Amino acid sequence: MAIPDYLENTVKDYTDQAAAAYSAPINTDMFTGSQFVAGEDPLQTQAINMAQQGVGSYAPYLQAAQAAQRMGAGQLGLAGQTLGGAYGALGQAGSALGQAGSAYGGMGQFQAAGAGAAQNAANIAGGAAGMTGPNAYKQFMSPYQQQVIDATLAEYDKQGAAGAQAIKDQAVSSGNFGGGREGAQLGQYQSDRLADRAALQGSMLEKGFGQANQLAQQNFANQGALFGMQQGLGGMASNLFNQQGQMGAAQQSLANAQLGRGQAIQGLSAAQQGLAGAYGNQINQQFGLSDFQRQGMGQDISALGSMGAIRQGLTQAQLTAEQNRMRTGAYEPYGRLTQFGNVLTGLGGGYAGQQYQDPGSGGSPFQAALGTATGLAGLYGKIFG
Helix, strand or coil, X not given: CCCCHHHHHHHHHHHHHHHHHHHCCCCHHHCCCHHHCCCCCHHHHHHHHHHHHHCCCXXXXXXXXXXXXXXXXHHHHHHHHHHHHHHXXXXXXXXXXXXXXXXXXXXXXXXXXXXXXXXXXXHHHHHHHCCCCCCCCHHHCCCCHHXXXXXXXHHHHHHHHHHHHHHHHHHHHHCCCCCHHHHHHHHHHHHHHHHHHHHHHHHHHHXXXXXXXXXXXXXXXHHHHHHHHHHHHHHHHHHHHHHHHHHHHHHHHHHHHHHHHHHHHHHHHHHHHHHHHHHHXXXXXXXXXXXHHHHHHHHHHHHHHHHHHHHHHHHHHHHHHHHHHHHHHHHHHHHHHHHHHHHHXXXXXXXXXXXXXXXXXXXCHHHHHHHHHHHHHHHHHHHCC
């Protein structure tokens, strides 16, 4: 297509300008590079450091929970052992109560034995009362005493007759038979024999009375000893009755002590179970503290990250705006030439090219930077959420 005459100078000028513009290279370092990327905000740095510190922060709480779990399990085991001891003490208490019942039940026989011994002692005392007085000896006299006395005196009389006959025989031999001398000798002999006979009879009677009286006294003493023995048996039965009562009371006291011990052990078992429950609550509290700490840390990290993202977004928007300004300045001559060429093409009757677009008009730099930064901040919040 031929260029109209009136555009020749203008086209020549456009050509000269285009040659000059496109022959000079564009310094892209002016509007590219890391200098246009906003750096990490101090609040973001703080959030990242806090997030790194929070990694594994649950470990102390987990260890404390594990320790509480071990302590709780130990307390539950002790509670089981203690409860077993309580059952043993209660069983011993039941056995002691049974022995106390047996002791109390056995008191009846000792009480009856004591009463019987007391009655026997009363009977003996009543019988001994009839063995006193001046006639007590009579029942102990020998029933054969008179026969012995009669036989002894008869023998004595026989011997006396033999003696009298000897005197008579002597008188005959001496020629004095029937004389006064013989009569005197026989009289004296008979008088002595009568005295001796009376003495012999009295001696035998006295000896029988003494023996009877001695036997009566011995019998009375025996009755007294038997009375004492019966009283002693009654006292022994009474002592056994008292001892059985004391034994029953002691067994009952022991049973009460065992019951008290069993109740105390049951209380201790309940306390140990409560302590185990407290350790269980401590486990839950440790987990709750761990979750609270992590959630609180996550909220702090999210807040710091969000605030840092806002400031980073502002900084990035400023850097992007400056980058767009410098890019626009660098491409501004080409834009003018493009617009100039389109105008010339239109004036020459041709079709204008595509309209020039500012390479830095890619939307709001603040919104783009803020969207990227807030997305990162959201990640911080999700670490410990």
